[in-house]
Amino acid sequence: MKFFRVSARLAQTVPMAIGLAIATAGVAQEAAPDVDTAANLKLPENPQLFGNALREVVKAMVIVNGEVITQTDIDQRLALMAIANNAPIPANEIERLRQQVLSNLIDETLQIQAAKAEEIEITDADIDKTVERVAGNVKQTPAQMADYLKTRGSSIRSIRRQIQGEIAWRRLQSKKIESTVSVGDEEVQAVIKKLEASKGAEEFRVGEIFLSANSSNDAEVQANMAKLFSALQQGGSFVGYARQFSQSSSAAVGGDLGWMRPEQLPDQLANAVRQMRPGTISQPIKVPGGYSIVAVQDVRKILTADPRNSLLTLKQITVNFPKGTTRQQAEPTVARFAQGAANIGGCGGADKIASEFNGEVVESDNVKLRDLPAALQDMMLNMQVGQATRPFGSIEEGVRTLVLCGRDVVDPSAPSFDQVYAQLNEERVNLRSRRYLRDLRRDAVIDFR
Numbered sequence: 290m291k292f293f294r295v296s297a298r299l300a301q302t303v304p305m306a307i308g309l310a311i312a313t314a315g316v317a318q319e320a321a322p323d324v325d326t327a328a329n330l331k332l333p334e335n336p337q338l339f340g341n342a343l344r345e346v347v348k349a350m351v352i353v354n355g356e357v358i359t360q361t362d363i364d365q366r367l368a369l370m371a372i373a374n375n376a377p378i379p380a381n382e383i384e385r386l387r388q389q390v391l392s393n394l395i396d397e398t399l400q401i402q403a404a405k406a407e408e409i410e411i412t413d414a415d416i417d418k419t420v421e422r423v424a425g426n427v428k429q430t431p432a433q434m435a436d437y438l439k440t441r442g443s444s445i446r447s448i449r450r451q452i453q454g455e456i457a458w459r460r461l462q463s464k465k466i467e468s469t470v471s472v473g474d475e476e477v478q479a480v481i482k483k484l485e486a487s488k489g490a491e492e493f494r495v496g497e498i499f500l501s502a503n504s505s506n507d508a509e510v511q512a513n514m515a516k517l518f519s520a521l522q523q524g525g526s527f528v529g530y531a532r533q534f535s536q537s538s539s540a541a542v543g544g545d546l547g548w549m550r551p552e553q554l555p556d557q558l559a560n561a562v563r564q565m566r567p568g569t570i571s572q573p574i575k576v577p578g579g580y581s582i583v584a585v586q587d588v589r590k591i592l593t594a595d596p597r598n599s600l601l602t603l604k605q606i607t608v609n610f611p612k613g614t615t616r617q618q619a620e621p622t623v624a625r626f627a628q629g630a631a632n633i634g635g636c637g638g639a640d641k642i643a644s645e646f647n648g649e650v651v652e653s654d655n656v657k658l659r660d661l662p663a664a665l666q667d668m669m670l671n672m673q674v675g676q677a678t679r680p681f682g683s684i685e686e687g688v689r690t691l692v693l694c695g696r697d698v699v700d701p702s703a704p705s706f707d708q709v710y711a712q713l714n715e716e717r718v719n720l721r722s723r724r725y726l727r728d729l730r731r732d733a734v735i736d737f738r
Contacts, residue, residue, distance in 0.1 A: 351391065352736040353398045358391070366390045366451070366533075368442035373529040385516055389534055396536065397454035399729040404457035407464055411456050419452045420445070455541045462538065462722055470717045477709045484703050487550065488592040493562050495554070496527055496544040496584040499537040499576075501727065514573035514580045521570055527584050536579070538722045544584070547712070550591070558583055568663075578723060587659065592701050596670055597659040602695030604639040606630075606677075607687040608648040619684045622646070626688060627680050635675040636694035652694075669693060 351358040367390050371378050378386060404411065417431075424434040435445035498517065502510035517534065521527060531544030539546055551559035558581060561571045565585040573580045589595050608626055610619050629642045643650045658666055668678050669691070677692045704712075 350738065351395065352738070353395055354402055354734055356398055356402065358394050358398060362394060362447070362450075363387055363391055365443045365447040366394060369438070369447050369451070370529065370533045372438070372441055372443060373532065374526045376525070382516065382520065385513065389513060393534065395733075395735060396726060396730070397451065399726070399733055400454050400458045400461065403729055404461045407461060409457065409460045409464065411453055411460070415456055416449050416452050419456070420449060423448070423452075458538070458722075459541070462718060466718050466721045466725060467714070470714055470721065472710055472713045472717070476713060477706055480709045480713065481703055481706070483552075484550075484591060484709075490550065490591050491588055492548050492550045492591050493565075493585050494587040494589075495546045495549045495558075495562060496531060496586060497537060497539060497546055497558075498527070498531045498535045498544055498582045499579055499723075500534065500581075501536050501579040501723065510580055511573065514582060518570070518573055518582055521582070527570065536723070536726065538719045548589070553716075557581075592703060594698065594701055595659075596698070597657075597666060598699045598701070599658045600697040600699060601653075601656045601658055601669070601693060603653045603656055604636055604692040604694055605651045605653070605689055606639055606643050606646075606648050606692065607651070607682070607689045608646045609687045610684050614684055616684055619688075623680060623688055626690070630677040630680060630690040630692075633675070633677045633692060636692050639677075639692045665691065 350360050350363060367378065367383070367387055370386065370390065401411075420431050420434075424431045427434065429437065431445070434448075438444055438448065498514075500510050500514055517530060521530065528543030528545075531540055534540075535544050537544070549562075551563050553559075554562060555576050557574050557576050558571075561574055562583060562585060565571065565583075567585055567587050570584045571582055573582055589597070608622065610622075626642075626646055629645065633639065633642060639650055642648070658669060661669065665678060665681070672678070672693050674693050674696060677690045680688045680690050682689045
């Protein structure tokens with residue numbers, strides 16, 4: 290059974306104890322003259338202090354099955370969310386997000402505890418590998434990232450804890466859930482036949498943020514989702530919010546559900562997705578078990594050739610400017626660079642232009658057009674082999690152009706048996722994972738203080 294309790298007895302006792310201490314002190318003063326109890330220590334009148342100030346005592350906020358979540362844990366995770374979204378949290382949103390972060394920390398703690406109960410070991414080396422990868426993604430060492438987090442109110446401990454929770458949950462799913470899920474060959478073949486019959490129909494690259502709800506907290510969850518939606522509309526990172534808040538197993542990958550046909554989604558989500566354009570998000574939608582916000586990242590037609598799936602061979606030319614160069618100072622060089630790109634004369638001209646501007650050339654093969662930024666996709670759709678894009682980038686990070694050296698059109702084909710099997714399996718694992726986490730919450734002893 291789950292307990293939510295605040296010690297009313299303690300709340301009544303503390304003022305009484307303070308009053309008793311004051312009364313006792315008064316009696317002692319009347320009964321005896323003042324005595325300097327520190328006289329034997331021979332302390333200086335104005336001591337000079339050395340070292341760092343003592344840290345404030347970290348008070349327990351919540352105890353989950355005997356494990357403490359402190360206010361510091363909450364604050365550092367909240368700061369981590371602000372870092373992930375590359376924007377400060379609005380003052381009027383802090384308290385709501387703090388409550389949501391606490392809810393996530395409780396779930397994370399339950400997941401780690403459940404993994405330990407199943408004798409699933411997560412070593413420091415396991416966590417170190419992910420920390421190194423995360424640091425590498427932002428071109429830092431783990432030590433540099435630790436310093437960076439500290440200066441922004443978070444800590445490497447907070448991110449290690451989050452990584453531990455994600456690893457624990459994945460391994461727990463593998464042991465307790467995936468082994469119980471089965472997908473029949475007939476089901477897979479039926480999906481493939483439907484795909485072939487749906488040739489030319491649209492499918493969507495979908496992301497999801499899901500919060501579970503029940504009759505007791507429905508209004509609260511609905512309000513939280515409305516505020517999340519508002520934050521996303523104001524430019525918040527969907528991937529960042531999904532990782533921090535979503536209670537779906539897709540949270541670890543930023544809420545990404547992959548390519549989905551509407552009929553593969555719950556009816557409520559399918560109806561919304563069919564009416565959405567790439568780059569848009571939905572209002573919170575009531576679904577079985579809670580609420581979802583979905584994002585449509587892209588759209589394509591099933592088993593139909595799409596030029597955005599073309600594989601490109603590219604050369605990127607980058608012109609860098611000395612630190613402190615202003616836009617006005619750089620404009621003549623950028624103009625000459627743009628003129629050179631427009632008259633590049635084929636892919637072989639890339640090295641010549643780079644040498645003229647002391648630039649760098651990087652070659653890339655098998656780059657999917659769809660994976661480029663939207664503005665570059667639109668530009669390159671109509672480009673011929675041997676042409677270069679207009680310059681793009683920034684004075685601070687370098688001005689660039691992409692030279693199209695080759696284009697291979699990908700012939701679409703139906704997904705393989707293994708791909709369909711994996712997708713069906715993932716959907717069922719996701720559903721059972723939600724139920725499993727719900728049971729962990731229901732059986733937990735959670736003491737709020």
